[in-house]
Every structure is written in structure tokens, then in C-alpha cells.
Amino acid sequence: MRDPQPPGSWDLTGKVALVTGAARGIGEATAKLLRQRGASVVASDLSAAVTDLEGDGLVTIVGDVSSEDMARRSVALALESFGRLDILVNNAGRTLNKPLLDTSLEDWQALFDVNVSGTFLHSREAVRAMLTSGGGTLVNLTSIVARVAMKETAAYAASKGAIAQLTKVIGVEYGDRGIRANALAPGVVETDILEGIVDDSRATLASYASAHPLGRVGQPQDIAEIAAFLASPASSFMTGALVMADGGYTAL
Numbered sequence: 001m002r003d004p005q006p007p008g009s010w011d012l013t014g015k016v017a018l019v020t021g022a023a024r025g026i027g028e029a030t031a032k033l034l035r036q037r038g039a040s041v042v043a044s045d046l047s048a049a050v051t052d053l054e055g056d057g058l059v060t061i062v063g064d065v066s067s068e069d070m071a072r073r074s075v076a077l078a079l080e081s082f083g084r085l086d087i088l089v090n091n092a093g094r095t096l097n098k099p100l101l102d103t104s105l106e107d108w109q110a111l112f113d114v115n116v117s118g119t120f121l122h123s124r125e126a127v128r129a130m131l132t133s134g135g136g137t138l139v140n141l142t143s144i145v146a147r148v149a150m151k152e153t154a155a156y157a158a159s160k161g162a163i164a165q166l167t168k169v170i171g172v173e174y175g176d177r178g179i180r181a182n183a184l185a186p187g188v189v190e191t192d193i194l195e196g197i198v199d200d201s202r203a204t205l206a207s208y209a210s211a212h213p214l215g216r217v218g219q220p221q222d223i224a225e226i227a228a229f230l231a232s233p234a235s236s237f238m239t240g241a242l243v244m245a246d247g248g249y250t251a252l
């Protein structure tokens with residue numbers, strides 16, 4: 001069995017990463033941190049704002065993660081620009097806060113297209129490329145709602161549960177070929193995704209904060225740090241895990 005990544009290092013020099021949904025929030029923080037740690041980065045997003053990240057060792061691509069063509073072109077861009085792909089962070093995602101009875105089939109399918117199909121398509125293309133170069137690591141963004149139930153999250157929670165289970169299967173299926181896959185489950189993180197869920201008042205954020213034993217909501221950097229760890233050789237004995245990064249929310 002190959003071990004392409006000797007354990008013990010957080011350094012990503014020489015690695016190549018693809019981060020989806022990198023225009024803002026957790027994805028932006030992760031793309032920047034991976035670059036800081038030495039990886040060359042392909043950053044993708046539906047929003048053209050992602051191009052603001054371009055610079056030495058960081059290229060961007062604009063498109064919808066739920067498109068098969070976008071998944072292929074994103075992985076191809078990593079190979080063309082940097083010669084290989086070692087790390088995929090499936091971060092792009094959207095949410096929906098509706099009671100079950102208000103959730104239309106269109107709502108459900110639109111959410112699954114982005115969160116589940118996007119993760120599936122990018123994982124498949126990335127694993128294909130990684131197998132040719134001896135292995136790699138996948139970090140798939142899921143959520144605390146993959147483990148615990150919250151009202152009015154039926155479609156979102158189901159999509160995040162699907163991502164968690166897809167990730168486990170990839171870890172089990174390709175572990176003996178040097179590929180690791182872990183699901184990263186944040187608690188509430190202060191990003192623009194909360195617009196439409198919370199009324200943006202400090203009081204609402206404070207009430208979320210009090211639901212986390214650490215007494216605060218997360219910041220994008222908190223999650224980026226765990227993503228960078230899971231992407232690095234320092235986590236070389238971890239695969240198929242559901243890693244909670246939730247300030248203790250699910251420990252209650």
C-alpha cells in the first residue's frame with residue numbers, strides 16, 4: 001500500500017488544491033490559508049468575485065459546481081496550471097430554511113444539485129486525477145445538521161447527511177490507493193449564508209452563540225484551520241471521519 005504523504009507535517013508546499021465556493025466565507029478563508037501553507041490553489045465559484053483572489057500560485061474559475069462540465073474543467077485547470085491535484089475542498093453550498101410542508105420539489109432539487117451533485121461530481125473528477133499521481137485528500141463541507149436535527153432544515157440537513165455518507169464511502173473505497181476523504185461539520189459560522197436564516201441582528205447571533213458551549217459562533221478562519229489540517233499530511237491516519245468543528249454544539 002502506498003503512503004504518498006509521510007505523516008506529521010502541516011506544510012503544503014508542492015501540493016495542489018482545488019477549493020470550491022471560494023469567493024467568500026469559509027471557502028475564501030480556506031483557499032487563502034492553503035496558499036499560505038504553500039499549496040498552489042485553484043479557487044472556483046459561481047460568483048465572478050472569486051477572480052479577486054488571483055495571484056502568484058492561485059488561479060480561479062467561474063461556474064456552477066452542479067455542472068459536470070464545471071467539475072471537469074476545474075480539475076483540468078489544476079492539472080494544466082500546476083501539473084497535479086492533491087487536495088479537493090468541496091465547500092460550495094447553499095442553504096434553505098423552510099418547514100417541510102413549504103419545501104417544494106424545486107427547492108429540494110435545487111439544493112441537492114449544488115450541495116450533493118456538486119460534491120459528487122467534483123469528488124469523482126478529483127479522485128480520477130489523484131489516482132494517476134499516487135493519492136490525495138478530499139475535505140467535504142457538511143454541517144452539524146448531518147448529525148443533529150434542527151427544525152426547518154429538511155432539505156439542507158438531508159443534503160448534508162448525504163455528503164457525510166458519500167465522503168465515508170469514498171474514504172473506504174479508495175483508502176488503499178492513497179486517497180483520504182473526510183467530512184468537516186461546522187456549527188454556526190458567521191458568513192453571508194446566514195442571511196435569510198437570521199435577521200442579521202446581534203441578538204440573533206448572540207442566541208446562536210449561546211447554543212455553542214464555547215459561547216460564540218464560528219468564524220471562517222476557525223473552519224479553514226481544520227480544513228487545512230485535514231488536507232495536510234498531519235492528518236494522514238484520518239479517513240471517513242465526520243469531524244465536528246462546532247464549538248461543542250453536538251457535545252450537548
Ligand SMILES: NC(=O)c1ccc[n+]([C@@H]2O[C@H](COP(=O)([O-])OP(=O)(O)OC[C@H]3O[C@@H](n4cnc5c(N)ncnc54)[C@H](O)[C@@H]3O)[C@@H](O)[C@H]2O)c1
Nearest residue numbers: 021023024025026046064065092093143188189191192193
Ligand atoms: N456558515 C455556516 O454557519 C455553515 C455551517 C455549516 C456548514 N456550512 C457549509 O460551509 C460551506 C460554506 O458556507 P459559507 O458559510 O462560507 O457560505 P457563503 O454563502 O458565505 O459562501 C458560499 C460560497 O459558495 C458559492 N456557491 C453557492 N452556490 C454555488 C454554485 N452552485 N456553484 C459554485 N459556487 C457556489 C457562493 O457564491 C459563495 O461564494 C457550505 O457548504 C455550507 O453549507 C456553513
